[in-house]
Amino acid sequence: MYPMNKIRFLLLFLFATMVVSAQNTDDKKYLLTSKTNTIGISTLSFVDPYLSPLTYDGLAISYDNEARRFLSTENTNISTQSLLNLQAGILLNTPVSSDMLYLGANYGWEMCYHAVIPIKGLKVLVGGLLDIDFGFKNMERNVNNPVNLDISTNLNLSALARYTIPLRHKTLQLQLALQTPVIGYMFVPKAGASYYEMFDLGNLTDAFHFSSLYNKRGLNSTLTVEVPFNRSVWRFGLKMKILRYSANDLVFDKNEFSLLVGTSFDTFNFAGRKNKAPKNFVSTQD
Numbered sequence: 001m002y003p004m005n006k007i008r009f010l011l012l013f014l015f016a017t018m019v020v021s022a023q024n025t026d027d028k029k030y031l032l033t034s035k036t037n038t039i040g041i042s043t044l045s046f047v048d049p050y051l052s053p054l055t056y057d058g059l060a061i062s063y064d065n066e067a068r069r070f071l072s073t074e075n076t077n078i079s080t081q082s083l084l085n086l087q088a089g090i091l092l093n094t095p096v097s098s099d100m101l102y103l104g105a106n107y108g109w110e111m112c113y114h115a116v117i118p119i120k121g122l123k124v125l126v127g128g129l130l131d132i133d134f135g136f137k138n139m140e141r142n143v144n145n146p147v148n149l150d151i152s153t154n155l156n157l158s159a160l161a162r163y164t165i166p167l168r169h170k171t172l173q174l175q176l177a178l179q180t181p182v183i184g185y186m187f188v189p190k191a192g193a194s195y196y197e198m199f200d201l202g203n204l205t206d207a208f209h210f211s212s213l214y215n216k217r218g219l220n221s222t223l224t225v226e227v228p229f230n231r232s233v234w235r236f237g238l239k240m241k242i243l244r245y246s247a248n249d250l251v252f253d254k255n256e257f258s259l260l261v262g263t264s265f266d267t268f269n270f271a272g273r274k275n276k277a278p279k280n281f282v283s284t285q286d
Contacts, residue, residue, distance in 0.1 A: 029073040030073075030268050031069060031070060031072065031073050031268070032069065032266040032267065032268050033067050033068070033069040033266065033267050033268070033269075034067070034068045034069065034264065034265075034266050035065070035066065035067045035264070035265055035266070035267055036064075036065070036066045036067075036235055036262055036263070036264045037063075037064070037065055037262050037263055038063070038064045038235060038237070038260045038261060038262025038263075039061065039062065039063055039064075039260070039261060039262060040061070040062040040063075040064065040239065040258040040259060040260045040261075041059070041060075041061060041062075041258065041259050042059065042060040042061070042062055042087070042089065042239075042256050042257060042258040042259075043057070043058075043059060043060075043256070043257050043258075044056075044057065044058050044059070044060050044089050044091055044102065044254075044255070044256055045057045045253070045254075045255040045256075046091060046100070046102070046137070046252075046253065046254055046255075047251070047252060047253035047254075048100075048137060048148055048252055049191065049250045049251065049252070050145070050148045050188075050189060050191060050250060051100070051137060051139050051142060051145065051148050052093065052098070052139065052142075054093040054094060054095070054098075055093065055094060055253075056091035056092060056093050056100045057091055057092065057094075058089050058090050058091030058092055058099075058100070058102075059089055059090065060087050060088060060089025060090075060102065060256075061087070061088060061089070062085060062086065062087040062088075062258060063084075063085070063086045063087075064083070064084065064085050064260070064262070065082075065083070065084040066081060066082070066083050066084075067081065067082050068080070068081040069081075076114070077113060077114050078111065078112070078113055078114070079111075079112055079114065079125070080109070080110065080111050080112075081109070081110040081111075081112070082107070082108070082109055082110075083106075083107070083108040083109075083110065083129075083131075084105075084106070084107050085104070085105065085106040085107075086104070086105050087102070087103070087104040087105070088102070088103050088104075089101075089102045090102070098139060098141045099139070099141075100137055100138065100139050101136075101137070101138040101139075102135065102136070102137055102138075103135070103136040104133075104134065104135040104136070104150075105133075105134045105135075106131055106132070106133045106134070107131065107132050108129050108130065108131030108132075108156075109129070109130050109131075110127060110128065110129040110130075110158055111127050111128060112125040112126060112127030112158065112160065113125065113126055113127055121163055121164040121165070121166075122161065122162070122163050122164075123161070123162045123163075124159070124160070124161050124162075125158075125159065125160040125161075125162075126158070126159050126160075127158050127159075128155060128156065128157060128158060129155075129156040129157075129158040129179055130153070130154070130155055130156075131153065131154055131156065132152075132153050133150065133151070133152045133153070133154070134149070134150065134151055135149065135150030135151075136149060136150075137149075137150070144194065145192070145194060145195070147195065148189070149187065150187075150254075151186065151187040152184055152185065152186035152187065152211065153184050153185050153186075154181040154182070154183070154184035154211070154216075155181075155182050155183050155184060156179045156180060156181050156182060156220075157179070157180050157182055158177070158178065158179045159177075159178045160175065160176070160177045160178070161175070161176045162174070162175045163175075170227070170228050171228065172225055172226065172227060173225065173226040174223075174224075174225050175222075175223070175224045175225070175226070176221070176222070176223050177221070177222045177224075178219065178220070178221050179219075179220040180217075180218060180219050180220070181211065181216055181217070181218055181243075182212070182213065183210070183211065183212050184210070184211040184212075184216065185208065185209070185210055185211065186208070186209055186211050186216070186245065186247070187207060187208055187209075188207070188208075188209055188245070188247035188248055188250065188252075189207050189248070190205075190206055190207070190248045191248065191249070191250055193207075206247075206248055209247040209248075211245060215245060215246050215247060216243075216244070216245035216246075217243075217244055217245075218241070218242055218243035218244065218245075218254075219240075219241070219242055220239075220240075220241045221239070221240050221241075222237060222238070222239045222240075222260075223237055223238050223239075224236065224237030224238075224260065225237065226264055232263055232265075233263065233264045233265065234261070234262070234263055234264075235260065235261070235262045235263065235264050236260065236261055237259075237260040237261075238257075238258070238259065238260065239256070239257070239258040239260055240256070240257050240258075241254070241255065241256040241257075241258075242254075242255050242256075243255070270283075
């Protein structure tokens with residue numbers, strides 16, 4: 001009987017060790033990154049007096065990438081987010097006598113505080129967003145000055161409200177995000193100044209300007225709803241962006257309205273010797 005008891009004790013010990021190990025794996029917290037990829041179809045309306053006094057309207061396609069995560073597993077009051085927007089469009093003036101090619105890119109980094117709201121299902125985030133904006137406008141019909149660049153950096157106030165709507169078979173998530181520029185720095189050339197004169201000859205007088213609520217005002221608002229399915233979460237939304245800025249006695253307008261569709265998911269990165277994936281994760285690198 002003694003060898004049998006010894007074997008039983010050994011099996012019981014191994015089973016207890018496996019249970020404790022599994023519990024430790026389950027209890028370990030992983031800092032996930034919530035990512036969203038969306039594509040959009042937009043209507044654009046531009047006024048660029050450097051290129052033309054007329055209003056240009058047209059269509060564009062866009063791609064947006066968002067990635068948000070908390071600072072750490074212990075600090076879940078503050079989160080950071082990176083945002084990338086790429087856009088391409090064609091616009092026509094009102095008489096349909098000239099067209100404009102537009103290519104745009106914007107990258108931003110945001111930090112938000114997760115405020116405590118005594119309303120069930122409601123989360124509110126407030127913070128700041130630092131972004132870099134680039135736009136390329138080309139009008140081939142303009143012989144002397146066919147191109148204008150939109151280059152700026154801004155510190156924006158940002159706010160986000162997220163409300164969970166429980167239904168019978170699924171839970172929807174309604175979200176409203178707002179950003180508005182406060183201060184920044186922008187490139188606005190003088191009317192008639194050529195890019196050859198500015199960059200080849202180095203004549204950049206009055207080409208760069210500080211921006212504030214005095215000479216740059218705008219609002220970027222995005223309303224979305226996330227709908228979970230069996231193996232994916234889809235996002236549908238509307239985006240409206242209005243912007244007006246001025247310098248060198250020129251007033252620029254940039255308005256946009258977009259329909260959005262995309263997917264949302266959470267990720268975690270395993271890499272290096274000290275951040276290996278658990279053994280129950282299967283990788284092609286193993």
